[in-house]
Amino acid sequence: MKTLTIFTPAYNRAYCLGKCYESLLRQTNQEFIWLIIDDGSTDETGKLVDSWVKEQKIEIQYYYQENQGMHGAHNKAYQLIETDLNMCIDSDDYLADGAVEKIIHFWQKNGNKDVSGIIGLDADQHQRVIGTRMPAQIKRSTLFNLYNKYGVTGDKKLVYRTELTNKYPYPIFQDEKYVGLAFKYYKLDQEYEMLLLDEVLCHVEYLEDGSTHNMINQYRKNPKGFAFYRKELMKLPYAGQLFKFRQAIHFVSSSLMMRNQYFLKESPKKGLTLLAIPFGLLLYVYILFKSRTVKHV
Structure with missing residues (x-):
């Protein structure tokens, strides 16, 4: 079985999903599965993904559901993932070159049942780290303490142990599409710390139709x-x-x-x-x- 699942919630993002796909093709380590949760798209997302599946260049799993919002897509991803580790790459972001290799090597060397996963860095399209880098004096921390005790700022990339991420499912409220994703992360912080990896794992872009701008x-x-x-x-x-x-x-x-x-x-x-x-x-x-x-x- 492969080690890592990279999952991507997608809602009408056929126009930008290709950048994510190309970054996965460039990975030096192919021991991952790309799981796409199509959250009710009405564009060409399904056809586009089907064409990539037929190329057979990387292992792709595709699941379509009625629109539930980002947290609903995360719920479904965590139900489907079977690899030891998982991470989310948003549909408007792309994986840094060599990121899978860095994650798997770091986890094989340092990972254990006492931590919930890995916190790595995000960077923008110009290779600039989002916010601050990891504090040099510590090797592990909860996500909460990383921001509130050690003063780290900016979005970070989270890699979790899959056996933990089905804990604390996000509630679905009728006629609503949003629950803060950090609910699950802070709940896991009550039980585990995370390993800190001061390496860029993902490049992010904040699009006008994304949740940040809205x-x-x-x-x-x-x-x-x-x-x-x-x-x-x-x-x-x-x-x-x-x-x-x-x-x-x-x-x-x-x-x-x-x-x-x-x-x-x-x-x-x-x-x-x-x-x-x-x-x-x-x-x-x-x-x-x-x-x-x-x-x-």
Whole structure:
């Protein structure tokens, strides 16, 4: 069996998916499977992937489902993956040359059951590392501590042990398409640290139709998903009060968005949530204003 599955959620991304495919063809180590979760595309994604499957240059698995959003595509990927390790490469990103070789070699040398996986670097299209590199003084950390204790910034590439990633499935809310992916990662942080690999594994591009550029509208359209996410982050046993207070502000805002009058009763941190109400109200008004502005741009 191969060691690594690289999975790619795709929704109407036939126009940019080829760059990801070409980067996989360039890999010096072919001990991976490319799993594409087609999340309800209405473009030529299926036909394009079928043509690549027929080329038989790399092992490709393709699965189509009705549109559920990024987190729903992740849920399905984790159900299907059978390799020891997995990583997500978004449809508008591509793998760095030699990345598979680096991951497998590093894991064979350092991996064990005491860690949940590997954290590597993302870079932009011009080879510049996104945010900061890994701190030289440590070899392993939770994802949460990497950002909140060691001051690392920017998106990072995560490689997880597959036996762990079916834990904590993302909930699916009717008529909504978004739940923060870090919910699962921070849950796993309660049990494991991750190995730090100061190597670029992925090149990222933030397209205009991507979730990063559409976050304001995501916030407006998916209040149940956002409220769930903020409640879960308030429960984290290792997070400080300031972090939890920020989550409470967002929880109040999302609760107002969904007109949930029982949000204070439902909050895992009622005192913090009570204090956060005026700030959450301001955020709610700001989101309404910004989403209308974005809609008319």
